Amino acid sequence: MNARFLRRIAPQIATLAAVVALIAFVFPGFFDISLANGRLYGSPIDILNRGAPVALLAIGMTLVIATGGIDLSVGAVMAICGAVAAWCVRQDYGLVSTLAVSLSAGLACGVWNGFLVAVLRIQPIVATLILMVAGRGIAQLITEGAILTFNHEGLIFMGSGAVFAIPTPVLLWLAMGALVTLIVRRSALGLLIEAIGVNQRASMLSGVNARVLIVAVYMTSGLCAALAGIIAAADIRGADANNAGLWLELDAILAVVIGGTSLLGGRFSIVASLIGAMIIQAVNTGILLSGFPPEFNLVIKAGIILVILVLQSPALRVATTFIKPARSLR
């Protein structure tokens, strides 16, 4: 089991190591980590910290994609939940009720998506596109078009605080990843989700309640997006309905793909998706550290992602299987 697991995530770890090595080559001071203001400070920490929203989105997205679906609305749900959280603290709600209301908003968005997909049987890409477009409008209605700023220490702690010198967002995505992995892998849930992704009708005929599971999976995605939205708002001490989570749904899907989960559904690995999210953030941070003019940002990112995906492509994997026996003969 352990060896199989390591073999599963080996390509992702190798890629992450390669990207990090590349950054360290361009920017030699990369590994300098120090303690500032009671929290760890350094570029590797930045990657873990800034990657938190995409990592959280990738957790939910992995499960959704494993069922053969896709959730395009996560970026907009981030904006909604960030706006809800900011609105709540400005109304003098306590931290607990603010988080409860905001996370419930994320769950409600998940129920909406799940209802469209599982009950009305609308294709996931279209069903979630509705909330992707409408969600930002909803968030703007809550913030009334302005950036809702706040100075609530508790909420700010979610974005820029630290526990034992580790930034809170890092702990949150690690905890969420561990929790969801445990739930789906220590029970039959993961297997059932994969069964739905491989063949929904067959899984239903063999007694899997696909409808409920699909709704639950979209709710998980909504919950993860809500947490990501709270972190994003807390980080800048304000809810920016126009820009919070903008295009992050695409980064989250990319993280899942780099993690080796097929967009057609079926077998999935949350850990590999999380490493995928870190690879994306490492590329982003590396570009910022490298000092290239901003016009190159997107081209460099696209180039690196292309190399990663080509290296992981099935065609190349087939090619390597032909090479392996030759090695063993030597």
Next chain:
Amino acid sequence: MKSNILFGASLLASVAVMSSAASAQTIGFSQIGSESGWRAAETTLTRMEAEKRGIDLKFADAQQKQENQIKALRSFIAQGVDGILLAPVVATGWDSVLEEAKEADIPVVLLDRMVDSSDDLYLTAVGSDLVHEGKVAGEWLVGEVGDAECNVVELQGTTGSSPAIDRKAGFEEGISGHDNIKIVRSQTGDFTRAKGKEVMESFLKAEGGGANICALYAHNDDMAVGAIQAIKEAGLKPGEDIKIVSIDAVPDIFQAMAAGEANATVELTPNMAGPAFDALDAFMKDGTVPPKFIQTESKLFTQADDPAAIYEEKKDLGY
């Protein structure tokens, strides 16, 4: 009979009301929509300016659609307003409706953005000069650091957008001839707080924990606000260890200036209506034709300008 007299009296009264209404100006204002806080502030200030001058302002929100703006302009023309303010959402496609306004002898003043139509179709355009804004920021920094060596990091706006290009060019113009001031790093922050913070974090790491950075120039205040948080989290004092100058003059930067965490901002004034009303007024009174472009003042605000009071003034404008 009695009812006839009453009818006549009410008719007279209504004529009287109409004539008094005609003596006050009626101006139509076609606004793009509420795309940003600055836009909202522009709308608020236009209404305040109109009220101050006793102008009857007819307001139309186009919700970011040109067709709505054209419809609004046609309805203003049909109502026979005295003048039209137009904040065009796009630059092209205005020829026919502007010609209709011209045929009806209604002067049109463009606010903030330009159109690609021939300039005899509108009276004048009121706007800011983006290059000049950057130059004001650069000149402030030159005066602030004197002959000391100064490494500047720059947070650009969205790559390829005209404010980003012009504000960068203006700043470089402002610091040109002062070789002690160098831009050591320049990266886009997409005009947002979150990206401003993230990019500033990497600037700090790349430049010796911030020790090599003397000043930050941000193309808008929001990125500066994000960067201020990044500087604070790195254990440095924004405003002292790293001087901060940005553009726009939104309320939040005044809060930062009041706390000593930002040094200067250049105002992109949302009061474009004031100069527009002045130009319309002069044109209607004695036919004074204003220049084709009225440049608004790019005013520099520093910590010496009582930022706390300006924050109070600005916070309710809808930014």
